[in-house]
């Protein structure tokens with residue numbers, strides 16, 4: 001229904017109040033800017049809505065986007081018709097992915113920011129350096145760790161680059177499978193450590209600690225100990241009096257003025273009205289798939305192929321970090337139980353194989369980590385029977401005697417791996433859905449194979465009686481990590497955003513989620529994204545909004 005109204009102009013609009021939008025509104029509102037934050041989903045209350053109820057959260061899609069009303073499509077061949085598939089779904093609600101994430105927050109490495117300088121042109125890939133370095137991000141990694149609440153041990157990861165401060169919270173105790181992982185790594189001379197987690201284990205910023213392992217990944221946390229922008233950054237921004245949250249409001253386009261600047265957004269409010277909101281700055285933090293989709297849907301005579309898309313790169317170079325793993329099965333009659341009921345908390349990890357060693361036949365590397373094989377009802381291992389006596393036997397024999405060592409595939413950017421608008425499939429609002437086209441680079445396949453095989457060796461050293469490797473077949477978006485669809489860079493012909501996440505072609509448009517990542521990194525990306533969102537939001541508040549401009553000086557050396 002058309003019912004356009006125009007409330008007063010605000011300093012900034014933030015579209016999408018997840019990990020990065022939550023960070024942006026905190027920084028902007030605390031700096032005194034008047035901000036309206038939009039989220040297409042509801043504003044839930046953890047104590048009332050969240051629990052460890054597996055059927056509700058895992059089987060009944062309580063937090064996942066409805067695949068019928070808001071589908072995505074995917075194809076693995078340029079000439080194929082894309083099929084509906086829940087590719088890389090993230091919770092569509094205030095707090096976004098942080099509502100039910102696992103919350104591993106390792107830091108990126110110096111090499112992640114300069115893949116092109118280190119490796120040159122790799123055939124078939126579109127490697128690019130970041131327009132800033134680890135040292136530029138480091139102060140913001142620290143700010144997020146302390147303001148958001150992260151547990152870990154500084155120095156335990158012997159390959160971590162310089163950090164200016166330790167962690168605010170100590171790590172949780174190792175789980176049974178964590179202990180097996182540490183023992184095996186010890187035997188093999190691998191540096192293993194508790195992966196930093198976005199949760200507080202001591203009293204921190206008025207939040208109570210949580211000291212039990214439990215069902216983290218895919219469940220909302222009623223206790224507030226797991227760090228979530230819904231329960232931390234967003235209420236902190238609201239408390240300044242400078243943020244108005246508009247939940248259940250779907251932003252469908254960004255408006256462009258005659259002067260080539262963004263003037264605001266058009267959104268569908270909870271009653272189905274189409275409404276305009278004007279602002280001096282528009283910030284997109286919808287996640288790298290939906291931010292690209294919104295830009296591509298925001299067409300104008302100046303940008304017929306989508307907003308700020310003169311380079312044609314919006315949606316391209318998408319990377320997704322497939323999760324690959326090896327499962328180890330132990331013997332119930334001989335081995336100690338692994339206590340699967342302790343949940344899917346990730347206990348130990350390592351970055352031993354992160355940096356390039358070309359003798360392995362690939363460049364780059366990934367974080368690896370030990371975990372349980374998932375929830376009690378929906379737990380999986382390859383070949384698990386699905387029905388009857390065989391299923392019951394498998395559950396009895398293995399639920400408590402199985403573990404995984406997984407990796408986050410550091411996939412290389414390829415220009416043709418992309419998000420665009422599906423030509424036929426529409427969502428519940430009648431808008432074209434995001435279509436993903438993907439084919440892995442040969443380096444992705446080689447890296448995945450090498451690391452899964454190494455994980456098998458670690459499981460064997462841990463005493464596994466049987467191991468099952470799971471290699472890369474195709475990209476399914478199973479980590480829900482999204483990057484690259486509006487890459488940052490210095491050259492407007494080769495990138496969409498500059499080093500501040502600011503569109504080269506639309507001065508007051510900023511994209512502050514993973515869209516800007518020129519390369520994927522091999523670690524869980526959200527800490528890096530949030531630190532970058534903080535850094536760029538500070539720039540918006542302290543420099544851009546004051547009519548100034550600033551450039552970063554790059555050093556090209558790794559310490």
Ligand SMILES: Cc1cc2nc3c(=O)[nH]c(=O)nc-3n(C[C@H](O)[C@H](O)[C@H](O)COP(=O)(O)OP(=O)(O)OC[C@H]3O[C@@H](n4cnc5c(N)ncnc54)[C@H](O)[C@@H]3O)c2cc1C
Pocket residue numbers: 015016017018019020021038039040041089090091092093094095096097098100101102103104105217218249250251252285286287288290294479480481482513514524525526527529
């Ligand atoms: C089960 C699970 C576990 C994960 N575990 C980890 C982990 O351990 N470590 C890690 O680093 N990452 C993890 N992730 C990934 C992490 O959640 C994402 O990287 C992160 O949430 C991305 O932040 P974002 O702000 O870009 O997007 P989101 O957090 O998804 O926020 C985007 C927001 O935009 C809103 N939105 C979208 N479209 C519109 C629109 N048109 N109008 C208005 N609002 C809109 C959405 O409702 C959403 O709230 C996990 C993800 C999942 C699903």
